[in-house]
Amino acid sequence: MSFTDHRKMQLYGALLLLPAAILLATFAYLPTIATVVNSLFLPGFRGAPTQFVGLENYHVLFDDPTFWKVARNNLLYALGTIPTSIALALAMALFVNGKLRGRGFVRMAYFTPTILPMIAAANIWMFFYAPQIGLFNTLLGALGFSSVNWLGDPSVALGSVIVMSIWKEAGFFMIFYLAALQGIPPELKEASDLEGTSRWSFFWRVTFPLLMPTTLFVLINALINAVRVVDHLFILTKGGPNNATNLLLYYVYENAFSFFDRTMAATITVVILLVLAVVATLKFTVLDRRTHYQ
């Protein structure tokens, strides 16, 4: 290959990358940099110029008890939704991967929550949860239990939001597990049947390890979703009662658009980005090495 050909190939490669690079720069890198910069300044009061304050905004944020409450809520939310929805997704996938009548229908039924827009789903659930007239309390009443104020009682409100999220997420993750299960060669099952392996140990020794890449993928997605929740809070609780269901991204929204405090919103965003970066690093360094790829 001549020198000019080599240069041409390089240019060709660069041009191929250009569209993605421009999009990423415009919609990911520039806003990120702008956010970091914003978090270091304090806007002037009544027309006064903006002032560089270093890490002061972070000190203010870490002194804000609401922020810690919201962060704790978000942690509980992640712990509440991720393991359960992944386990449910796996169980549902194993179920609909087997031979059963009306398999297509069952698969579709499991997947339905996923295709509903979040706002629509939240509106439906708001009426499920409504005291007196809601579905759940009507059922409880029929069974002779007293009714619960699902979204209005701070001790159960976050749990109610978590249950709805699990319902919404599990069907989505099921699709990935189903695809992965169908990619497992049937010979493995045949061979283990010949050896007389129990179904239980076949699952733990063969199926589950082979599903590890999918689990990892789903785990990352679930984690991102847990930080990304904002839409159903608008409908269900607006973060209340008394911040019992307020989560990080909703708190960012509140600061930016209800309180007009762009600086604080930027500061919280940077903190979220840092935490996610740490998690991503852990994923690439620790979990990836322990995962079996085919």
Add this chain to the structure above:
Amino acid sequence: MRLRIPFAMTTLAAGLLSAAHVNANSVDLTMYYPVSVGGALTDVVDNLVAEFESEHPDINVEAIYAGNYDDTRVRAMSAIEAGDTPQLSVLFSIDLYELIEQNAIVAFDDLVETDEEREWLNSFYPGLMENGQLDGKTYGIPFQRSTIVLFWNKDAFEAAGLDPETPPENWQEMADMATTVREASNGEQWGVMVPSTGYPYWMFQAFAFQNGHRLMSDDGTEVYFNDPAAIEALEYWVSLSTEHEAMPSGTIEWGTLRQNFLEQSTAMMWHTTGNLTAVRSDATFDFGVAMLPMSTQRGSPTGGGNFYIFEDTSEEEQRAAMTFIRWMTAPERAAAWSIETGYMGVSPAAYETDALQRYVEEFPPAAVARDQLEHGTAELSTYQGGRIRRALDNAVQAALTGQLSPEEALNQAQQEADSVLRRYAR
């Protein structure tokens, strides 16, 4: 999208019309507006705009529906930041301080020129003007405005042995009647529900004002949340569920409350008059609408949206925007708007129109919000309003859910508000 089509067509028609006239001086206006109750209000607005344009061929108005009050504020503020300032918008009446702080709006006093225009500026109910004025100047013109009213189920009252035509006059009566209904129904039906999500501060303000207490200063730099009268008001609200056991414990959802009332799971509810037309069309029982009960005085805060004209627009555009606002708030239009929505007619003259007079005669509840205006107070509005309202929302919810006593909760909210407002109290 469905709603956008007739609008697109009217814009197109208006465009063709003005093109036919070839008017060199035509002015283009952009306006954002919110809708926060159900119904096809966008159609109503579109029709009004089309009618205005045919009467004023030299002014084109692009009316953009932008969601609820918060969404509309975000849309308008982002447009301003992007250098594409709308000439006018309908925004929350309590957005005043934020808009002033961002130097975003102009005072109508600086725009009016003739005596006729000055007269128009003085034609509205003073109670509705309160949230739009600061330092003696008017920045917001009332448009879709409301108060909180008491809806009661006459059938439930009758079943409980109460007089179906007599709503509670005061706090004691409301608690007693609510308890009576609750006991008569063997716990099947609640006596009263006051929503405590969405806008808890608004409801609390009503309680406090009925107890003779105003929560904020006129200039928006101070709040008085932990005054004994305010604490007493919150104690009464909490007692409806704890002591009288006539209201469910925990918070009560703003969005599903109307349905609760329609399904008769509560005999009384406090809600915005903006729900009136919807309750009227869906109720399967006889209901009434009354002013809120009193403690030492009657009272309800006003609510809803005002017209604002933005800075950074040419004088010609501001004049055109004012022409449009004057047309939209003229008595006949205000009357039509009130009938179609349940919102209030914004001026006394609106209630003197034939249309609204006939409507009120046929359906007397339509006048309750207006009559209550005499006992109205401005909605909670201060600098850093979002944060202040949130602090009060949290306090109300903490008290209603039993996390804090009313006194502790309001002390905490006061402390939070004081530290936020410190730099404004000069």
